[in-house]
Amino acid sequence: MLRLLRHLTAFAEFCLWVPRAIVRWLMMTVAFNPKLGPLRHVFTAAFLYVLFAILLVYVAAPIRGYIGELSMHDRLGYDAERWLATAIYDPKGSFVGTFDPRLDSLRDVNYTDSAIALGDYVANPDHKSIPVREVPEQYWRCLSFQEDRYLGGPLNPFGIDLIGVLKIPLTTITRSIAARRPSLGVGGSTLPMQFARVIYKTPPSTDEGGITKLRRKLGEWWLAPVIYRELTRGGDDTLLKQWAANHIWLAQRTGGQPLHGVEVTSQVVFGKEAKDLSTAEQFVLASAVNKPIILLEGNDRLNAVRLDRWRYITEVRARTCAEKLITDEAEQKKVVFELMELAGGPPDPKVKPKLEAALERFAPEQMKRAEANPTIRANLLLPAARFGIREEMKQSYGFGWRDYVRGVTTTFDIGENLSFREKIDGTLSELDTKWTSRIDPAYTLDPKKVMADKALPNVIVVAADADGNIVRYYEAGETAAYFGSLPARRADNGLYDSTLESRQVASTGKMILAVALANQGRDTAESLYADPQAPAQGLDTCAKGGSNGSRKAVVAFACSLNAPLITRGAQLGQAPIKRLIDGFGFTMPPAAELGGTPPSTAAVLGQIAGAPQRVQFMSSVILASLIGRGTKPVRPPTLIAAYDYTQKGEGGAGIAAEARPAVIPKSLIRPGAVWLIRSLLEAPLCYQTGGQSYGTLKSLSQWCARRRGDLRLHFAKTGTSVSLDPNATVDAWASGGLQFANGAAYSYVVLVGTGTASKPWARDLHSAQIAAPLLDVLLRDLADHAKANPRRNLLPPRQPASAPVANLRGAQRPLASAATNARDGSPSDQQLRTLTANER
The missing domain is CATH 3.40.710.10 (DD-peptidase/beta-lactamase superfamily)
Structure with missing residues (x-):
């Protein structure tokens, strides 16, 4: 026992001696070395920053990950659940859209662009994505290659990338020289850091200052280890891949309204389910991360940006994945050829013909907007039924139905039902006119006459x-x-x-x-x-x-x-x-x-x-x-x-x-x-x-x-x-x-x-x-x-x-x-x- 105690004491002394020796060496060799002149301050700062990066990646991140999961496990689970949408299909299997966030969130809905404090709880702005059943393999390979190729390895063991942290001073210098003013640089944001950014709505802004950017980066470093730990329990990275497929911003319509996740973006951009995407299409979606696809046309300047971005996604980023990740030469040529065909121009949002005809007839003024936005599309095509579908699911599963249901198929033809609704509305209007003297002044039968002081029964x-x-x-x-x-x-x-x-x-x-x-x-x-x-x-x-x-x-x-x-x-x-x-x-x-x-x-x-x-x-x-x-x-x-x-x-x-x-x-x-x-x-x-x-x-x-x-x-x-x-x-x-x-x-x-x-x-x-x-x-x-x-x-x-x-x-x-x-x-x-x- 005494021998063991002596060994432990010696080891503790050694652990205390090592940092002291390093600090002494730093002081004598760099900080107080007269031979270096003024450069000693630069070398000292560089050495301290490297030491900071190492401690952040290999000491602080693991500790934060293990401790943070104890307090954030339930919160992360709920926050992830809030952003999972429920898909709606018509009887033919055509994608109708997704539920409005206010119908698809358990406790709270936030339509603003910033977080709202509710006592000790913060309601972040909503986004909705359809959860994938199986993550498209080529999408994951391309995404991880381009965004976080060292994840889980020696350089990024816990959600913070060492090389990315070390890049910040270098990019700060180059950006400041280019801008001719002080400008904080950027470092490689890992996937867990991007999850934190999307989930808690803290994306980079073109007008953010250095202090704001630094605060955002510190917040991402604070959350990333916890998210990584939560998503890789027991060495299983399935949840990590699912979050990468469900939560990342991949496309947006003109003026905003981003699409998050592979499934919903696949339905809108390519008109198919994620499981049916070709390798080239998977590479395109993975390459849209941080450069989201612009869905709708606008003015000449926007159209030029839209085309330029689409070509960058297909011809540069997606092609890089094809050349680096596909070893079979014949398969590589096939994928590259498909990417060249796709590069001709960004696709218009895809809607099945019958649904497109229904939108054109019943909501022509909002048709383009609805084609690019699955929430608006569902609201227009299912004005009443979406409330009934939600209630039916709730009566089957209770409030937790999102845990069990990824999508539903309706029983009725949507175009026919909208036509029927139009007929009923017309009859109600006639009845309201005919019996207005017998209807209570607080009510009306005409849907067009509903106001703050006049309701429909x-x-x-x-x-x-x-x-x-x-x-x-x-x-x-x-x-x-x-x-x-x-x-x-x-x-x-x-x-x-x-x-x-x-x-x-x-x-x-x-x-x-x-x-x-x-x-x-x-x-x-x-x-x-x-x-x-x-x-x-x-x-x-x-x-x-x-x-x-x-x-x-x-x-x-x-x-x-x-x-x-x-x-x-x-x-x-x-x-x-x-x-x-x-x-x-x-x-x-x-x-x-x-x-x-x-x-x-x-x-x-x-x-x-x-x-x-x-x-x-x-x-x-x-x-x-x-x-x-x-x-x-x-x-x-x-x-x-x-x-x-x-x-x-x-x-x-x-x-x-x-x-x-x-x-x-x-x-x-x-x-x-x-x-x-x-x-x-x-x-x-x-x-x-x-x-x-x-x-x-x-x-x-x-x-x-x-x-x-x-x-x-x-x-x-x-x-x-x-x-x-x-x-x-x-x-x-x-x-x-x-x-x-x-x-x-x-x-x-x-x-x-x-x-x-x-x-x-x-x-x-x-x-x-x-x-x-x-x-x-x-x-x-x-x-x-x-x-x-x-x-x-x-x-x-x-x-x-x-x-x-x-x-x-x-x-x-x-x-x-x-x-x-x-x-x-x-x-x-x-x-x-x-x-x-x-x-x-």
Whole structure:
């Protein structure tokens, strides 16, 4: 032990003696050497600077790296996450753009050009880049060769390059001589230093002074070792390469708006994904570092700079990479030849033809700007859907969805949806003019009249195909109310909690009663229900009065009569209706927990709560049953056809357990119930008596399937939610489903309202006046969509000509015969056997 102590003491003495000996030698040989004259001061300064550089690179940087990661690990992780964008693609796989930073950042957004202090936290200006799945290998090779070829080696072991530091005095002298004034020189900025510069927005400025430049450089030296340490843990440089591919500024449009990262720049400059870039194209992007590509033309001077820079990138820097890094002569010639072709002129931003046509039609004045800026492009092409897509991802993953999702593919054609949006806007303007006397002065239906003191209520018009893919999406505002009300979105994790939903579904809830009645199998469309508010005459109409009478079931559903359906629902029993309310995902009113408002009454009056998506989901489940898909799972309508996952999100990792649960229709709707459900729910559109149409959707009677050769099926239900004042309009609803003769089938929901009883937006306006005109626009649009997208696989197989008649009266009868059989006095024997079997 004493021997070991002696050795340690000797080693400590040696460590103290070495710097003393060096300092003594410096003092005697250089600083106080009279033979050197005045030059001794120059040599002393040079020696001290070299010593400073060595200590900075080999002592200070490692210490700072290991200590700094303890305090900056979480901050760096969050700062990196903030700058990762989410890509959006159309159904054809064309790149639409990226989310606006305010939709794509977890905590804060900073639109300024400088950092903002928020207490002890600093919000830096945002940039957004699409994270690459795999870093293009040739891009990394060229980038590291040109920007930081000694990274990880003896000359740059911890993010600060020794040669770069030593260059500063020399470049200071040469720059000062050239400028004829003192000018601080530059040193080679390593990649970790450039990451610090980009992440914390401290780029060099042409007008920065020496003190500002020195302060910036010291800040980069302070952060670079920590970043390098964080990105190369365990000797794995994967994160380092990803940051190099994700965060570096590579291109800009005229006037600013830089593009960061390989993926988004590749999409805009070359019109392809990073993984599809050729070697020459990868070299070009790597060579654009510190000389970003200028995307758009400007004045003559700018155009000259643009061309000169592009040629420097392609003919000098990229060609250098090709000549230095490619050893195969044939491959080298091929790459050089491609670079010579590219050098002809800088490329214009790439946009797929259909998206370009949509921009030209719907945003011609911003077209050029949008082509070069993926954020602006997405904002223009997806004015409402981008909010819905974000909310849908948040409801699946919570606030951390960026960790799992790299990109999404939409379900609808963007150009067609913009055209549909234009039609809805026009109809809303007409409705605003027509009903302005009944609309509260604080609201308007015309999107062009929205001002600080005049708001739009929620306007939602959405349709989805038989697979649940939304094909038409209109929504006013930025709250994505289609996916649920704001109070139902949990503040702690961002997930949607349906039990907190407060938006009442009004008389669309009567669809639940129709299913419950049909499941029981005792009622028909002609069944009579007691109505204490029946008229003295005209029981087959929608008239009301103060007499006791009996109304047919088809009349009660066509006219949305509450009293007879409340009576019949109570007779049916509460358990089966409560099971359907829960099965469809609705929430009972708070009074139910205290023993009031039984499920039957809550369903009939629409006091159950649900998001518009949930109401449409109910219609889609009913539609699936009516078209013979009762055994196939049905999921809630979605805006996202496919996810492009990050490595962390592969295999569906991170999705909340409660996100988009599927429903098998037969678990809620018995096979033998379909004919009565159809009869009751098509009544609002189709019911007639005495040659005259009645029903809440009589204005759309032309859309009754019996009256159109291109329709096989169409059911719908409306509803108007009011406050304690029965004339104060809160929400106007319409929801249903239809199938065209070519098999194309759609569910839909239409809503205009605030969802809050304390905020009625109009007086004495109902669904027939507000929702029906919007629904008419939607149905006409869906007719065109169906022609272009037939679904023959959704049609029932043809029955043989010699098939027994009895087969047509069973539980699986063709829909064409359902209307006639709906008038039968009782279910067929086959139906009763089916119901009995289901009950067992």
